[in-house]
Amino acid sequence: MSARLTAARAGLVSCEACQLLSRPASAESPGYCRRCGEKLEFRRPASIETTWALVIAAAICYIPANALPVFTTITLGEEEPDTILSGVAFLYSSGSWPLALIVLIASVMIPLGKLIALAYLLITVQRGSIANHKERTRLYRIVEFIGRWSMLDVFVAAFTVALVQLQPLTSVEPGAGVLFFAAVVVITMLAAEAFDPRLIWDAADRQQAPLG
C-alpha cells in the first residue's frame, strides 16, 4: 500500500459544503471557503470532544428514556403507564413477537448500539488504533444511516397519543420517557454528525507516513 496523498497531508483543506479544495489561510484556522463561504476545517473542530459530549448526553438520556413511561394508557379511569420495555414485554406476551422484535430492535437495541458504536469509534480514534479501518468506517456509515429510523418509536407514540382519544373509554397520554427517547435519538444523530470519520484514517496515515 503506497502512501496516499490526502488533502491534509498536502496542506490543503477541502470545503465540506462545496468540496472546493482550498489552501488554508493558516494551519490553526484555515479560514472560510472562497466559493461558498463555509468555514474551512482540516478536520471537524473538536470532533472527538463534541462527539464524546453528545454520546455521554445521549447515554444519560437513555436511562430515563427506558425507565420512565413512554405513554400512559387510561382505560375507564384506570391509568396504566407503559415503558418501552414493558411495551415490548406486553407485545411478546400477547403473542405478537415479530412486533415485539421490531420495537425491541428499533427502540432499544439501535440507540444502544449507536451509543456503543460511537464510543468504540471515539476510543479507537483517540488511542490511534490502526486496525480495522474499513470495518470502523462501515460501522460509522451504518450508524449514520440507521439513526433516522430510531425515531420510529417517537412517531408511534405521537400517532397513538393523537389518535387514541376515545374519551372517556380509552385515552393515551404521552409520558416523560418519550421526550428522553427523542432526545437520545436526536443527540446520537448529532453525535454521529459531529464525529469526523476522517479521523479513523488519520491514525493510519500518521502510522504510514514514516513508512511512505
Next chain:
Amino acid sequence: MADEPDSSVLPHAVVTRKKRLRISIIWIIPVLAALVAIGIFIQRIRSEGPTVTIVMKDATGIEAGKTFIRYKDVRIGLVSAVELSEDYTKVLVKAKIAKHAAGLMVADAKFWVVEPRISLSGISGLNTLLSGNYIGFQAGKSSDSQTLFFALDEAPIITDEPGRQFVLKTPTLGSLGVGTPIYYRRLNVGQVTGYTLAPDGQSVDVSIFVHAPYDKYVTTSTRFWNVSGVNITLGADGVNVRTESIAALLAGGVAFDVPEFATGDSKPAPAKSEFTLYRYRAIAMKEPDPVERRYVLYFNESVRGLSIGAPVNLFGLQVGEVTDVGLAYDPKTTVFRPRVIITFYPDRLVSALPTGQRTRTGKSMAQMSPEERIRLLRRIVEEQGLRAQLRTGSLITGELYVAFEYFPDAPKVKVDWSQDPLELPVVPGSLASIEAKLGSILTKIDKMPLDAIGRDVRTALASLDQTLKDANLLVNRVDTQWVPEGTKTLEELRRAIADANQVVKNADTTLFSKDSPAPQDLRDTLQEITRAARSIRVLVDYLERHPDALLRGKPTEKP
C-alpha cells in the same frame, strides 16, 4: 493538469482570528441532560412515600404493580410486591404509598381487599369488575406511624362518616347480616356493621351504625325491633300485612322508634350503648308494667291450648297474661287439677280509664293497702260474682285464654283470702259448657223412643204397600173390562158409517133421475162451482206469488 493541483491557482483563505474556548460549549448538552435526568429522579424519589407491608390471608386479585390502594377513591399507593411470609401461611403485600398519603400510615389504619360483592341489600364494589380488585383503606386516628398492617377480612361498612355506633343484643342473629339496613320511620338511616357472639355464648351482639343526623333519634328509651320478613295479623278487621320494605322483606332489617309512653324522655343515647333487639314491633313498643300481681287459678277442665303468655282479659280488655301452666295435686282428695298462674297488671286497668279518672283512680289504687285491696277483691268476687273462665280464642287453632267476667248466677264459693298468691274462683269454660250442652242434647237424643218410632214407620210402610197393590188391581181392571168395550163401540161406529153411506147413495139416485128439475139446477150449480173454482185458482195463484197478501191485503195498483 488534472493530476497535480496547481497550488498557485487556488485562492488564499481569509483569516479571522477567533479565541478558542478551552472547554467546548457542547458539554452543556450532557450536563443539561444529566441535570434533567437527575432532577426527574430526585423528584421521583422525593414523591415516593413509605413502603408498607400488609399481611393478608390470601392475595386474591392482587397483582404487583397493578393493584392500587385507594382511600376515598384516591390512589394513595401501589402494590409493589406480593410474596409469602416466612412460614408460608400468610401473604405479605408490599405497597408503595404516595408521599401525600404518608401521614395516613398510622397504627389504627385499616386495609382490606375490595372485590365485587352482590347481596340482597345491594351491590358493592362494582367498579372492581372493570378495574380489578383494589385495596381499600380507612384512616386511623392514631399518630404513631406504622409500616406493618394486618388486612381485614371484610370491608368495614362505615368508614369515617358522621353518626354513632350502637350495640343490639339479640338471642339469635336471625336474618341479620353485615349491611342489613336500619329503618327509622321507614327511612334507611343506617346499617348493621358487624356481629359477634357474646362472650358467654348466650346472645349475639349486633353492632349497628346510624348515620347522622338520624343518630340523634336514638335515645335512651328507644326500642329496636326486627322487621325481617312479613308480619301478617289476622284480626277482626281483616288480614293486616306489614313489611318495612321489599329489601327488608328479603334481606331483613332493623327498625327503631321511641314508644309513645316514653316520648318525654328524649336524651340521646351515648355511642356504643346497648339495646335489646325485640322480635317485632308490638313487643318492642309494649309498655313495661311496673306493678304486677300474681293469682292462681285451679281449673276443672283441660287446659290444652292455654300457653304461657296467653292473654288474661277482663271484660275483653287485656289486663295480664298467663305466666305458668302446671298441675296441682291435692294429697287429701288425691285429685289432680291444672293450675294456672296469671300475672295481673293493674296499671293497665287504670290507663284504660278516661284521663280525669285515671289519675284519681291510679292514685287511690296505688295508695291502697293490701287489706283494702283484698277487701275490694272480696266484694267483687263474693258479691258480684267475678269468675275466671277458660275461653277459646281461635276455633281453628284452639288457643285458649283466661277471661274474667261477672257471673251473678255462679254458685257461691269460699275463698281463702289469706294465701299468697291468691286463688281466685273459676267457672267452667265456654268450651266446657258447650261440651255439657252437647252432652245433654245427646242424652235427650238417647232418651227418644227410637224403637217405637221404628215400629210405626214399619206399619206405615206396610199400609203403603197395600195401597199400591190396590192401585195395581184397578189398572188391571181397566185393562180387562174397559178395553173390549171400546172395541165393540168402534164396531158399531163403523156400522153407522156404512149406513150413512147407504143413505147418500139413495139420495144420489133420487137427485139425478131424468125427470126431476134437479139436473138443470145442478148444472147451473156446477157452472157456478166451476167459476168459483177458477176464481179460487186465481186467488191461489196470486197467493202463491204474494203470500203476504194474506196478511197485508192486495196492494193498490200504482199509477
